[in-house]
Amino acid sequence: MATPYDIHYQILPSEEQTSARVFGFGFISAVGVRGPQKLINRWLKCFMTPQGSDPFSPAYGTGFTDLIGSNIQSSADIVDVVSLAIQDCNEQIRSFETTNLTPTEERLASATILQILEDGGDGFQIWIGITNAAGLQTPVLLPSTSTRS
Numbered sequence: 001m002a003t004p005y006d007i008h009y010q011i012l013p014s015e016e017q018t019s020a021r022v023f024g025f026g027f028i029s030a031v032g033v034r035g036p037q038k039l040i041n042r043w044l045k046c047f048m049t050p051q052g053s054d055p056f057s058p059a060y061g062t063g064f065t066d067l068i069g070s071n072i073q074s075s076a077d078i079v080d081v082v083s084l085a086i087q088d089c090n091e092q093i094r095s096f097e098t099t100n101l102t103p104t105e106e107r108l109a110s111a112t113i114l115q116i117l118e119d120g121g122d123g124f125q126i127w128i129g130i131t132n133a134a135g136l137q138t139p140v141l142l143p144s145t146s147t148r149s
Contacts, residue, residue, distance in 0.1 A: 035105045036132050040140060042096075043111060043130055047089045048143070062088045078116055078124055086111050086128065107133035114139055 033041060049061035064085035072078060093108045114127040131137040 035103075036130075036136055036138055039106045039108060039132050040130055040138060042106075043089060043093055043108065044140070044142075046092050047085060051088075060092065064089075075116060075118075075124075078126075079113065082113055082116070082126055086113065104133045105136070109133045109135070 046060065047062055047064055050065045051061040051063055052058050054060045062085040064082065067078070067081050067085075072081070090108060090111055097107050109131040111128055111130045114129040115125075116127070117125040119125045126142040128140045128142060129137045130140055
């Protein structure tokens with residue numbers, strides 16, 4: 001599970017960077033992330049982590065990554081797999097938030113499927129709506145959702 005010691009950052013646009021480093025303490029080419037972006041980072045980290053891959057917390061993560069490279073071709077099956085992974089991820093994030101004080105804008109209210117589109121012959125584009133406890137919903141396009149090998 002995410003810990004209070006996880007570091008969340010985002011890269012500044014190239015015109016705002018003062019060094020070529022991607023990330024490092026004491027440099028200003030990366031900034032600390034707070035608010036809705038921190039929630040999205042925590043949620044995506046949990047969602048994209050294969051369940052069982054963290055030796056300290058074997059239940060952390062979801063089964064979503066099993067979908068990548070599979071031969072599932074039915075939109076209904078994709079919706080089922082993604083919906084179950086979202087439910088699992090939401091439960092884990094909420095569990096984390098009950099034991100760690102997080103500001104309202106960094107607390108999860110819900111995450112739902114917004115849209116699933118076929119992506120040519122190579123898979124699907126999956127859009128998730130992540131809503132924080134303050135009511136702000138942010139659409140997120142999941143990375144690497146190719147389902148056909």
